[in-house]
Amino acid sequence: MKMAAPVYAQVKITGALADKLRAEAAQRRLSLNALATEYTLLGLEAPGPEDDALAGVERRIVSTLLASRGDVDTLSASVDILAALVDTLAKMLLVHLPEPSGDEREAIGASALARYEKLLAQTANTGFDEKRPRAIQRIAELLLGRCPAPEADPGE
Structure with a gap:
């Protein structure tokens, strides 16, 4: 199964709703992106007049989120590799330097x-x-x- 290319969207929220999002994100220790994603998914799960169309949109958004999770995993693996490299270098230097x-x-x-x-x-x-x-x-x-x-x- 071929994965669709990820889609990135920007949403601008101003005024009282923006303040509400910032406060809730700080309280729950989430990034604004994660909180907006959660609200988007909750909104897609709510029944609406065009459930079939919403289900399709939901599947596309969920696949985008899963693809983003893969990018996060790749970044985490890079950090692990860097830590292993620094650890190996430090051990080699400490052992071989008189x-x-x-x-x-x-x-x-x-x-x-x-x-x-x-x-x-x-x-x-x-x-x-x-x-x-x-x-x-x-x-x-x-x-x-x-x-x-x-x-x-x-x-x-």
């Missing part, structure tokens, strides 16, 4: 700061492909090679 002797400590500190500044500049210049870190993209490719995607979604 403790400097007292008289060399200042020189090594200055050298480390210079190398750190060079690393930051290098990362800013070559570490990203558009807005995505290249390292995360490469790790994701390697993980996909190890764990191929299932042919069909078990939830369908």
Whole structure:
């Protein structure tokens, strides 16, 4: 089954209703988008004069929400990969760097700061492909090679 492309919509609510939405979102600790989505789904579930048309709209909105959930899962996986990468790097550095002797400590500190500044500049210049870190993209490719995607979604 081919998934439809996601649809994004903007809704502008002003006045007292906007204040009511902000207050309820803060009280329930939800984003304004999540609360507006919840109200939209509740409105679609309410019976109306054209139930068949509303059911079709509801299915399209629900499929859009499910597709957005996939994007959130992808972002969460990227954060997990980044945390694993930083953890591995920190362990490698701590294990392989010897403790400097007292008289060399200042020189090594200055050298480390210079190398750190060079690393930051290098990362800013070559570490990203558009807005995505290249390292995360490469790790994701390697993980996909190890764990191929299932042919069909078990939830369908």
